[in-house]
Amino acid sequence: MNPVPDIFRILPEVILTLTGVVVMLADASLAPGCARRPLGWVAAFGTIFALWASLWQLSLPVGTGFYGTVETSPFTVFFHVLICGIVLVALLLSLDTLPENSHHQGEYYALIVFGAVGMCLLTGAVELLLVFIALEISSIATYVLAGYRKESGRGPEAAIKYFLLGSFATAFLLYGIALIFGATGTTEIYEIARLVPVEQHQTLVLASLALMLVGILFKVSAAPFHVWTLDVYEGAPSPVVALMSTAPKAAAFALLLRVVYEMFPTLRSTWAPLLWVVAVLSMTVGNLAALRQENVKRMLAYSSIAHAGYLLAAFAGLGSIGIAAASFYTAAYAAMNVGIFAVITVAGGYDEERRTIQDFRGLIHRSPVLGGLLIFFLISLIGIPFTGGFFGKFYSFTSAVEGGAVWLAIIGLLNSGLAAAYYLRLALAATQRGEEEKAKPRPQAGIAVGAALMLAVAATLVLGIVPSDVLHAASAGAHVLAAPPAQPQILGKITPPPAR
Amino acid sequence: MNAMNGSILTLILLVPLAGAILTALAPDRLKLPNWIALLTTLVTFLLTLHLPAHFQTGQSGFQFEVNRLWIENPAINYHVGVDGLSMWLVVLTGLLAPVGVVASWNAIKNRSQVFYALFLLQQTAMFGVFISLDLMVYYGFWELSLVPMVILIAMYGRKDGPKAALKFFLFTFIPSAPLLVALLWLYARTGSFDFTALQNAIAHGWFPAAGLYWASLAFLVAFAVKVPVFPLHGWLADSFSEAPVALAMIIAGKLGLYSMLRFHVGLFPEQARMLAPLLIALAVIGILYGACLALVQRDFWRLMAFAALSHLSLITLAIYGLTLTGWQGAVYQILNHSVVDAALFLLLGVLYDQYATSQINAYGGLATKLPRTATLFVVASLAMIGLPMLNGFVGEFLILSSTFTGVSRGWAIAAALGVILGAAYMLWLVQRLFYGQTSEMAQAKPALDVRFGQQAVLWPLTLLMLVMGLAPSLWLAAIQTGVHPPRAGGVAAATQSVLPISLHGEDLR
DSSP states (O other): OOOSOHHHHTHHHHHHHHHHHHHHHHHHHSOTTSOOHHHHHHHHHHHHHHHHHHHHGGGSBSEEETTTTEEESHHHHHHHHHHHHHHHHHHHHHHHHSOTTOTTHHHHHHHHHHHHHHHHHHHHBOBHHHHHHHHHHHHHHHHHHHTOOGGGSHHHHHHHHHHHHHHHHHHHHHHHHHHHHHHHSOOBHHHHHHHGGGOSOHHHHHHHHHHHHHHHHHHTTOTTSOTHHHHHHHHSOHHHHHHHTTHHHHHHHHHHHIIIIIISGGGHHHHHHHHHHHHHHHHHHHHHHHHTOOBHHHHHHHHHHHHHHHHHHGGGSOHHHHHHHHHHHHHHHHHHHHHHHHHHHHHHTTTTOOOBGGGGTTHHHHOHHHHHHHHHHHHHHHTOTTSHHHHHHHHHHHHHHHTTOHHHHHHHHHHHHHHHHHHHHHHHHHHSOOSGGGGSOOOOOOHHHHHHHHHHHHHHHHHHHOTHHHHHHHHHHHHHHHSOSSSOOBGGGOOOOOOO | OGGGGGTHHHHHHHHHHHHHHHHHHSOSSTTHHHHHHHHHHHHHHHHHHHHHHHOOTTOOSOEEEEEEEEETTTTEEEEEEEOHHHHHHHHHHHHHHHHHHHHHTTTOOSOHHHHHHHHHHHHHHHHHHHHBOBHHHHHHHHHHTHHHHHHHHHHHOSSOHHHHHHHHHHHHHTTHHHHHHHHHHHHHHHSOOBHHHHHHHHHTTOSOHHHHHHHHHHHHHHHHHHTTOGGGOTTHHHHHHHSOHHHHHHHSSHHHHHHIIIIIITTOHHHHHHHHHHHHHHHHHHHHHHHHHHHHOSBHHHHHHHHHHHHHHHHHHHHHTTOHHHHHHHHHHHHHHHHHHHHHHHHHHHHHHHHOOOBGGGOOOTTTTOHHHHHHHHHHHHHHHTOTTSHHHHHHHHHHHHHHHHTOHHHHHHHHHHHHHHHHHHHHHHHHHHSSSOOHHHHHSOOOOOOHHHHHHHHHHHHHHHHHHHOTHHHHHHHHHHOOOOSSHHHHHHHHHHOOHHIIIIITO
16 A cells, blocks of 8 residues: 655655765765865755755655655655755855865765755654664764864864764763653654553653753754854854754754654643743843854854744644744744855855954945845844744744743744844944955855855745745645644645635 | 726835845946936836825725735735825825935945945835735834835944944834734734724724733834834934935834824724823923924034924824824824925035034035025925925914814913924024024035035925925825724714814815
């Protein structure tokens, strides 16, 4: 009754893996003096192909493959497309900003693609061991990428910190998996969801839930598990930060959605207050700390913590509404955050000549397009209407209000007002007329970076002006997650939920 | 031409937006961005003139309406339309746009494509505010109108632009968070953001009174900051002295006042009546406070800021007097004030561009060197003071008389005192700038009188002041149809009884 060959269930991952292998082999067989840049294009085209394959998966019936370990559903497709999109932008960004002669370029591109394999797999996995493996694949790739600028000193520091703390957090997750296996005797998520309500060892289940939450919340850099974010973002190359502040987070949020809404829906009364607290902490800590930052990357690191908080507010929503809001916010956040890191990459170059807010003074006078884009993405991060950031927050807080967490929405909106202050500082610095700007080289941008920025701008505008389609896609995914399996249906025919 | 009625408002929104994109892409050579912006604003102005040409006077309700589904969830409709209340404000916005371009023609020297692109975006946002009938769309444009303003003040500020911009942004952005919460609360109970639907729902008591009170307060604070109303005017003086002339003439007043009239008084009539005594008191304080501070300013931008506070408070007084005549006067006075302010700012900009100072005591005796500037300035000042035959008189008369008969004599007398003070500071400003002894600075520098382009907008504006003063019925006819009392019975009854029939009916025609 399952005519879909297993391989189709992981087609995007297979394509990405092949791309990565090709890039790595080509890198090894090319002469040492040979330019590695074309390998980046190979990786980019492989990612486009994988993105197309993910969309094609929509025509498959919802279901699992490989003995019930990998799922394809509108939910997984939504996140696959999102992750592939982010990876594509990050690759395009790297193509123009990595210096021609930089070391290990082939590995760099291969690692990005392998990381994408892990992230994609993570969103599709419905079996906890596979979840763990996928998480490790994606994490190890990002650990290495974080330390790519090994000549700077900060790079290796970032990598080591990220690796040590990250491994620690993964251990928490693994411990949680072990406990739930001990309690239920299975690692399949649907099976666990069925067994949890009738399970006698509730303590084990609760401990497992807590440990898994710690592991995942670390990955999404929510307070109080956010400490690694700052140094890692500061030390890693900007294109890598563009990637790792969005794609692994998107994957981790997909996992969090799966864990809380699909595996432990019956324990809502336990995890909802926990996430409520984490959301408030993340927003407040992130915004208050960001106010005092002079270094732009650190400021954006705190801002990403705050955004994780806004996103977690959506988890106060019930069932599919909350899932759809969280998915939408992930997409909106990814679009604008990738965009702003792309701008920072181009403005500062590989050597990061623009680090502090003061360094951005006069950017709009030096380069109107880049300055304009910087302000545009900041406006979206503030959450002004007609940008993705507005509808992201809108759906997230509406979901919270509908889930009964009115205070969470109010705290969130107050936080957005607070956040405007530091985003605006950067925006206003860019508009100032400084003398020192003349000394700086005019930022250079090639076709690849142009395409990356265009993609980010287009995504932010589409999410802000015509969000309906993306919301439908998110809702379709949400319905799969909120109403567990059994009835295989043709994905293309899922009708969007009627407006209330 | 009637075929255009359905799409005219959309066109008015899209033309400046298209112009903004075009300007942003234009090379900064041969004043190309300036010309594109001028052309765009002129075309937009001509488009806005379509509205009065095809407006059905005497027909209540919205005209030129478009109502299409935009986003399913939440249910947001692209619902636009104008009535007598907003129509002239749309035309006014259209009129002031080319004036703004002319005012910036020589003042903006670097990155003019950025300036004009954002200026045109600002126009789009303002048109959006005036024509939106879906509260979420309205909120979108309301917020959007902040962004270009803030960036332009920061980029083109005279001394400390970013500081003034930050102040302006925080003052206006933070109150919009409660506004959004109030909007969501209204939506949660009705499932609609539509203005008319919400108006009906509120009139039919779908909401608990306490909640409505808080919601109306959230609306009011957001609007009051933008007007500004007395204790919330902290951003005004800095923004006026920093903002480029083209933006200073549109930054205060009409958006907030229109929003008060439409979305506060119009949506929450009961709550507006409860809050009216407070606002009347604040408005009168604002009139006197603004006038007194204007008297002692040494910087003419700051003087204009406090003058604006005083004049805008007069309009706030008219709105919360809750009389039909007062509302007519309020709408008319918004038009008057904007036209007069535009002329005055343009002329002060001419002075500032030449002498690069806004200290009043550096000037003096310029009338002989700049005869046209002086003449035009005097006419505009007289219009602002409210000299009969010029437009300010009609608006102020309507407002003061409605306050006198409909609110209370004491408040009317206090407000009239502010008008007298207004005459004092404006005439004194004229005297110090243009008459008296020729100052050293004026002697040292050769003076250029208003240029051709500036004259091309200033004379029509002056003529407009005269026509608006002599034949107000041309405008009031349409405004009357827009200023119907809100549907709730209470306020309607209250206003009917205080309506001065002689004024409302024949005298002004």
